[in-house]
Amino acid sequence: MMYMRGFIDRYQGSAKSGEWNWLLQRVSGVALLVLLLGHFFVEHFVGHTGLTYQAVAARFASLGWKIFDLTFVVFALYHGINGIFMVIEDYVHSGWRVFWKGFFWVVGIVYLVLAAITVLPFKG
Amino acid sequence: MADIDVRIEEFDVVIVGAGGAGLAAAIETGGSKLKTAVVSEVYPTRSHTVSAQGGINAALANMDEDYWIWHMYDTVKGGDYIGDQDAMEFFTKNAPKTIIELEHWGMPFSRIENGKAYQRAFGGQTRNFGESLAHRAVACSDRSGHAMLHTLFERTLHQDIAPYVSYYSEYYALELLMDKEERRPIGIVAWDMVNGGIHIFFSYAVIFATGGNTRNFRTNTNAHVNTGIGWTMCLKAGIAIKDPEFIQFHPTGIYGVGNLITEGVRGEGGYLLNAKGERFMKTYAPHVLDLASRDVVSRGMAMEVLEGRGVGPKKDHCLLKLDHLGHDFIMDKLPGIWELAYKFVGVDCTKDPIPVQPTAHYHMGGIPTNVDAEVVDWDGEKEVPIPGLYAAGECACASVHGGNRLGCNSLLDLVVTGKQAGRNCARWIIEEKPVFPNPPEEFIADKYAKGIIDRIKGYYEGGEGTVSMDAIWEDLRDTMQENVSVFRIEEKIAAQVKKLDEYEKQFKEVGLTDKGLTFNTELAEIFDLESLLYVSRVETEAALARKESRGAHSRDDYPERDDENWMKHTFTKIDENGKVEIEYVPVRTKPLTAPTFQPKKRVY
Amino acid sequence: MRLQFPCIYIVAERIMDWYNGRLHHIQYKWHEGFVAWLFHRITGLLLIFYLFIHEWAITTLQTPESFTKAIAVLENPVFKVLEIGLWLVASYHAVNGLRVVLTNFAGAAERSNYKGNVWIFWVIFAIVFVAGAIPMIMKL
Amino acid sequence: MALKEGDKVVFKIFRYDPEKDKAPYYKDYEVTITRTGMMVLDGLNQIKWEQDHTLTYRRSCREGVCGSDGMNINGVNTVSCMSHIEDYNANVLTIKPLPGFPIIKDLVCDFEDFFNKYYVVKPYLIEKDPPPGRERLQSPEDRAKLDGLYECILCGCCSSSCPSYWADPDYLGPSAMLNAARFVFDTRDQGSDERLDAVNSIHGVWRCHTILNCISACPKELNPTKAIAGLQKEILKRKY
Numbered sequence A: 001m002m003y004m005r006g007f008i009d010r011y012q013g014s015a016k017s018g019e020w021n022w023l024l025q026r027v028s029g030v031a032l033l034v035l036l037l038g039h040f041f042v043e044h045f046v047g048h049t050g051l052t053y054q055a056v057a058a059r060f061a062s063l064g065w066k067i068f069d070l071t072f073v074v075f076a077l078y079h080g081i082n083g084i085f086m087v088i089e090d091y092v093h094s095g096w097r098v099f100w101k102g103f104f105w106v107v108g109i110v111y112l113v114l115a116a117i118t119v120l121p122f123k124g
Numbered sequence B: 001m002a003d004i005d006v007r008i009e010e011f012d013v014v015i016v017g018a019g020g021a022g023l024a025a026a027i028e029t030g031g032s033k034l035k036t037a038v039v040s041e042v043y044p045t046r047s048h049t050v051s052a053q054g055g056i057n058a059a060l061a062n063m064d065e066d067y068w069i070w071h072m073y074d075t076v077k078g079g080d081y082i083g084d085q086d087a088m089e090f091f092t093k094n095a096p097k098t099i100i101e102l103e104h105w106g107m108p109f110s111r112i113e114n115g116k117a118y119q120r121a122f123g124g125q126t127r128n129f130g131e132s133l134a135h136r137a138v139a140c141s142d143r144s145g146h147a148m149l150h151t152l153f154e155r156t157l158h159q160d161i162a163p164y165v166s167y168y169s170e171y172y173a174l175e176l177l178m179d180k181e182e183r184r185p186i187g188i189v190a191w192d193m194v195n196g197g198i199h200i201f202f203s204y205a206v207i208f209a210t211g212g213n214t215r216n217f218r219t220n221t222n223a224h225v226n227t228g229i230g231w232t233m234c235l236k237a238g239i240a241i242k243d244p245e246f247i248q249f250h251p252t253g254i255y256g257v258g259n260l261i262t263e264g265v266r267g268e269g270g271y272l273l274n275a276k277g278e279r280f281m282k283t284y285a286p287h288v289l290d291l292a293s294r295d296v297v298s299r300g301m302a303m304e305v306l307e308g309r310g311v312g313p314k315k316d317h318c319l320l321k322l323d324h325l326g327h328d329f330i331m332d333k334l335p336g337i338w339e340l341a342y343k344f345v346g347v348d349c350t351k352d353p354i355p356v357q358p359t360a361h362y363h364m365g366g367i368p369t370n371v372d373a374e375v376v377d378w379d380g381e382k383e384v385p386i387p388g389l390y391a392a393g394e395c396a397c398a399s400v401h402g403g404n405r406l407g408c409n410s411l412l413d414l415v416v417t418g419k420q421a422g423r424n425c426a427r428w429i430i431e432e433k434p435v436f437p438n439p440p441e442e443f444i445a446d447k448y449a450k451g452i453i454d455r456i457k458g459y460y461e462g463g464e465g466t467v468s469m470d471a472i473w474e475d476l477r478d479t480m481q482e483n484v485s486v487f488r489i490e491e492k493i494a495a496q497v498k499k500l501d502e503y504e505k506q507f508k509e510v511g512l513t514d515k516g517l518t519f520n521t522e523l524a525e526i527f528d529l530e531s532l533l534y535v536s537r538v539e540t541e542a543a544l545a546r547k548e549s550r551g552a553h554s555r556d557d558y559p560e561r562d563d564e565n566w567m568k569h570t571f572t573k574i575d576e577n578g579k580v581e582i583e584y585v586p587v588r589t590k591p592l593t594a595p596t597f598q599p600k601k602r603v604y
Numbered sequence C: 001m002r003l004q005f006p007c008i009y010i011v012a013e014r015i016m017d018w019y020n021g022r023l024h025h026i027q028y029k030w031h032e033g034f035v036a037w038l039f040h041r042i043t044g045l046l047l048i049f050y051l052f053i054h055e056w057a058i059t060t061l062q063t064p065e066s067f068t069k070a071i072a073v074l075e076n077p078v079f080k081v082l083e084i085g086l087w088l089v090a091s092y093h094a095v096n097g098l099r100v101v102l103t104n105f106a107g108a109a110e111r112s113n114y115k116g117n118v119w120i121f122w123v124i125f126a127i128v129f130v131a132g133a134i135p136m137i138m139k140l
Numbered sequence D: 001m002a003l004k005e006g007d008k009v010v011f012k013i014f015r016y017d018p019e020k021d022k023a024p025y026y027k028d029y030e031v032t033i034t035r036t037g038m039m040v041l042d043g044l045n046q047i048k049w050e051q052d053h054t055l056t057y058r059r060s061c062r063e064g065v066c067g068s069d070g071m072n073i074n075g076v077n078t079v080s081c082m083s084h085i086e087d088y089n090a091n092v093l094t095i096k097p098l099p100g101f102p103i104i105k106d107l108v109c110d111f112e113d114f115f116n117k118y119y120v121v122k123p124y125l126i127e128k129d130p131p132p133g134r135e136r137l138q139s140p141e142d143r144a145k146l147d148g149l150y151e152c153i154l155c156g157c158c159s160s161s162c163p164s165y166w167a168d169p170d171y172l173g174p175s176a177m178l179n180a181a182r183f184v185f186d187t188r189d190q191g192s193d194e195r196l197d198a199v200n201s202i203h204g205v206w207r208c209h210t211i212l213n214c215i216s217a218c219p220k221e222l223n224p225t226k227a228i229a230g231l232q233k234e235i236l237k238r239k240y
């Protein structure tokens, strides 16, 4: 069984075990369950006819909604992009894996910034 | 046809067969840091030990008081006094130690409330020299063989042992290479099934553990790979086979297909019924009823059928009733049985009885060995060990089972003799430092493996043959079942000898249709059939010669045991012309320390 | 030469492989769990790409005029239907995600119930989806 | 569909001989039912012995305990020796080698990678303390934790049915992890930290998407998904 050594090492003692990603995927998923339902409810069911710039801006202006929306975006981005990573790890085994993961890291950060500069400046 | 590669490798020890016995030996040799090759036709966990259900005997006394000497007595009596008592003593004395070692290696035994291993009653196992039933078989629900084989295999993967053990799975062993002058083995020739090609293993020592070979019977419990290549390799190398006439018929094979229903079912309280719904074992074994030794029960069943009390449209089988044990009990202790009965005959055994019939199961005989698991020659006066050649497990005959093996003694035999072979082999190599048999390459190809390579080339270059291998095989199975089964009689056995001559002639006409080198199972089957012809030959001739009834060998024309003339082992050899030579060898009746058990009439 | 399944890259070759039965793992029976997972993966990806578009849209619609214009476009029934589609995707992913979490942590995959659980999930999903979709349809 | 003796069923079998064929193909054979309750393996034997000697497949115990003959029958993995022809309710059975495993010839797959992954989880009891003179004690309840784990026959049906296993060549697969669980949940074992280390990787327990194909495929009716969930929880429990 000597030839097995290298093979076994591939699995042993890797610092990046992926358990955090896995766990957080589930935690963020369950959190999103609450957040998403809230978000969807507010955006699409309540006062749909009154969906005007003013109404939205007024909502964004309150600190509570700012926190809610930002949490939602952070969780959704984390969960979604982590999900994309999972898909990449499943199907991409060549050097492209690094590229795609890097790409979505950048996308994630850009969107986080975008979300912040969209939500935070509202003053009502 | 492309050339056949010949590859050569050197090892300290080559073990042929990776069943329980082979792995136990590998643990010992590997543990002694000897470079070991384990050659097997199938991946180790696919060996037939995996099918064993019932359990392993050992006088652990977890359930009730028990001593190895009681176990030894049962073994001697069960074997109808033809067993070698020194080997039997070694075997039963070492049993508890062996089981505990297996437990330490991780075998998942069923447990009793106080945490010790569970033991069940099994056929022929008694306390205080036949007084009452003993609970002696440690079990792992009804998957004991599976658990044991996996445990042994896992042990060889342990970091202490794994570096020394190389597995050659899916290598078909073909020939034992012997140094004719020194009369010692120098290695084996095997066929690499996956890629094609000959692989020669040179080594100090060879250990045989190729298991059973009852594939030559119509209904049998054995796996497709159990074709007795170990016996054939030895016969071809001029080594004798001991007691081949003793073939055990297990009472409870599933009707029609032969798959085994463990004796454990009867140990747990199941019993046999005939067509009238009677518990007929009352007549044949009034004391222990259905838990008499296997030959007795099988004969009882055969008698019932002969006298017209068989079940079914053909009145040719009996029923095994166990529904009274209760659904939960069956599902807990016998789940595999439920599955087998349900799958193979559609019987839900928690409700209905299972149709069963006696089924060829086990060979008591085999490659002759002494207590140290060394293969021996008979020089006319005494047994002379062949240095460096060992055998263990079902293919060997020490003989710890005599004329009839008791249930659950075989799994024990595998580990005890397997370890014994491994240990003695390691000791021999390390302490006695033999010279390595090392012939040069061209020499090897020319001299040692030439015959077999030419034969394989012949198959590849030759035609597709005029006789179908399967026709011979099917016919062989039918005639063996007909003529050499539970009851034997002179004319029938003699007729079988003639049949075998015919088959051998036909076999010469068999050709190969699949000319590929990659995973050619047809080639393997040709060798399987050849091997079965050898095996059938010695079985039949030895059965013809033994004119008495003893253990599993039961002659209608000589119904009594004849201790005066036949208290001796048969050593059969096949010479170059295919003729069988039989010699008789006295039984080793003197145990190592215990007093000799004198032959008595065997009643259960 | 042994056939190596997972290492065939070119599309044309893949089609040939399918035809020759070489890629036969794709032809594996579509069991309940597999279907549920496949949709989960697809809906997850749809959702994250929707989020990308959605957020980008909101960011660009910072002035009241552009916002009102956009809302006017969204009033189009086509978008209303698309919105129901979004709800379909989101509610599927959410309910099935919960099932996955229960499988991991609450033993929702016993041999006796693993297939049944997937069917129960379909029922719950249907209820959730319909309950949410009714107000949307009413607004059509 | 009840089959009678003498009925015919077509076996559409995947054939590939690396020495002769450029690409695999399917070949039809007619199998005659010779007894009720005939298994697919009996059908294959009939073909091999009576019609086409070149058909290649593995088999040994013919009672579902050795795990040699895992194959894909009508789209589902199972061991052929325990699959009734009848149960498929079809006139045509499509028989293929295990998906996702490299193919050697016809229905014979290469298990090397599968077994290597099995070795990765250290499938043997690791004891640190010297064992006692007698057997180690274990209560029936503790022993019961091994039920549903130790019965694995390494047939490969589960791993080969798993879409994660097809997608990720390094994925350990349900079988290896079930065998890891066999030792992790054995109260006698003392080396489970190392073992959990081996499965605690993106190619280990965290790669399972609970697709559940493995449960339906297992001919021994084990539950790899549950075993994997158990390992996941055990890793989290031991760390936090």
Ligand SMILES: Cc1cc2nc3c(=O)[nH]c(=O)nc-3n(C[C@H](O)[C@H](O)[C@H](O)COP(=O)(O)OP(=O)(O)OC[C@H]3O[C@@H](n4cnc5c(N)ncnc54)[C@H](O)[C@@H]3O)c2cc1C
Pocket: B016, B017, B018, B019, B020, B021, B022, B039, B040, B041, B042, B044, B047, B048, B049, B050, B051, B052, B053, B054, B055, B056, B144, B145, B171, B172, B173, B174, B209, B210, B211, B212, B221, B222, B223, B225, B226, B227, B228, B229, B230, B260, B262, B361, B362, B392, B393, B394, B395, B407, B408, B409, B410, B411, B412, B414
């Ligand atoms: C159904 C059944 C139930 C049983 N139940 C019990 C029980 O409850 N209790 C009990 O004590 N005993 C039982 N037995 C008996 C016992 O299981 C066998 O005697 C024992 O398993 C034989 O083990 P072995 O190691 O000698 O051989 P096996 O396990 O048969 O192994 C043989 C090995 O030889 C190899 N081999 C064969 N041919 C070749 C070749 N040509 N080239 C290379 N390698 C080859 C095979 O690959 C295999 O690895 C049972 C037997 C059967 C059939």
Ligand code: HEM
Pocket: A025, A026, A028, A029, A030, A032, A033, A034, A036, A076, A077, A079, A080, A081, A082, A083, A084, A086, A087, C040, C041, C043, C044, C045, C047, C048, C049, C051, C093, C094, C095, C096, C097, C098, C100, C101, D208, D209, D210
């Ligand atoms: C509403 C509650 C949600 C729950 C409960 C949830 C749950 C989960 C879970 C448990 C997984 C892991 C699946 C696996 O390991 O196979 C997952 C994957 C994923 N989720 Fe969600 N999720 C939710 C919402 C979202 C949202 C809003 C998005 C998009 C932004 C999203 C995108 C993804 C993606 C892309 C994956 C990866 C798909 C895969 O690996 O198969 N999810 N989700």
Ligand code: SF4
Pocket: D151, D152, D153, D154, D155, D156, D157, D158, D159, D174, D175, D178, D217, D218, D219, D220, D221, D222, D224
């Ligand atoms: S878990 Fe089941 S399917 Fe998987 S290898 Fe073991 S027995 Fe086969």
Ligand code: F3S
Pocket: D161, D162, D163, D164, D165, D173, D174, D207, D208, D209, D210, D211, D212, D213, D214, D215, D224, D225
């Ligand atoms: S099919 Fe595969 S993804 Fe997990 S639940 Fe079974 S291992």
Ligand code: FES
Pocket: D059, D060, D061, D062, D063, D064, D065, D066, D067, D068, D069, D070, D079, D080, D081, D082
């Ligand atoms: S032949 Fe052993 S599992 Fe099918």
